[in-house]
Amino acid sequence: xxxxxxxxxxxxxAVALVPPAGARKEAAKRQGIAxxxxxxxxxxxxxxxxxxxxxxxxxxxxxxxxxLASAERIRSLAYxxxxxxxxxxxxxxxxxxxxxxxxxxxxxxxxxFEARWTDPNAPYYGGLQMxxxxxxxxGRVLLRRKGTADHWSPLEQMWxxxxxxxxxxFWPWPNTARACGLL
Numbered sequence: 417x418x419x420x421x422x423x424x425x426x427x428x429x430a431v432a433l434v435p436p437a438g439a440r441k442e443a444a445k446r447q448g449i450a451x452x453x454x455x456x457x458x459x460x461x462x463x464x465x466x467x468x469x470x471x472x473x474x475x476x477x478x479x480x481x482x483x484l485a486s487a488e489r490i491r492s493l494a495y496x497x498x499x500x501x502x503x504x505x506x507x508x509x510x511x512x513x514x515x516x517x518x519x520x521x522x523x524x525x526x527x528x529f530e531a532r533w534t535d536p537n538a539p540y541y542g543g544l545q546m547x548x549x550x551x552x553x554x555g556r557v558l559l560r561r562k563g564t565a566d567h568w569s570p571l572e573q574m575w576x577x578x579x580x581x582x583x584x585x586f587w588p589w590p591n592t593a594r595a596c597g598l599l
Contacts, residue, residue, distance in 0.1 A: 451493065458496035462487050465503035472510035476517075476575050477557070481506060514571060519581060523574040525596035526589050533570045541565040542573050550588065554579045 470480045487499040517523065526544060527533070533543035540547055542565030551559045555576035558568050565573055577588075586593035593599040 454493060455491060455496060458493070458500050459487060461500045462496065462503050465500065465507045468507040469503060469510045472507070472514040474557075475514045475569070475571055476510070477555070477579055514575075517571070517574045517578050519578060520574060522586070522593075522596060522598055523577055525598075526577075526586070526592045527570075529592040529595050530589070533573065534566050536564070536566040542568060543570060544573050544577050544589070546573070546576065546588075550580065551576070 466481075466483055473480055487496050490496070523544065530545045531537075531540070531543055535542060535545070541551070544565070546555075546565045548559075548564065551565055555565070555568070555572070558565075558572055558576065562568055562572075565576070568576070580588060586598045590599060
């Protein structure tokens with residue numbers, strides 16, 4: 417009798433511990449919804465970091481890193497997390513690079529002898545005193561999108577000057593470059 421009552425108690429306990437089939441389905445449904453939300457959040461973060469990367473690349477006048485949209489097709493948390501970390505790293509690298517043009521110290525010295533970053537006085541515009549021909553040659557996209565150099569950020573002006581530096585050195589600024597010890 418004692419064994420029978422112990423077995424009955426264990427059976428009652430087992431029935432109480434095992435959730436009914438409806439509860440298991442509900443738990444699976446909640447888990448599926450949570451996974452879908454996490455996948456969507458990861459896509460948003462990928463897009464944010466991708467756009468940040470492209471923004472800094474645009475400042476540096478560099479080509480955009482290609483985006484294949486594979487994370488949108490593949491519904492794997494691990495894969496989307498990997499893609500998100502990849503774009504985060506790209507964004508951080510692009511930002512660090514954009515904030516530090518190769519000749520930043522030299523451009524700041526030239527700027528100190530030239531004008532305010534927002535100088536709108538023709539025929540030379542901005543902190544590095546670029547004329548329209550110079551802007552069209554080395555910053556065509558910015559000129560078309562934002563207008564003359566006085567509407568560009570200081571970083572954008574430095575990156576345009578950096579582009580010119582590759583072929584012309586500091587010669588577009590002969591007097592100030594000499595004052596800065598660059599010529």
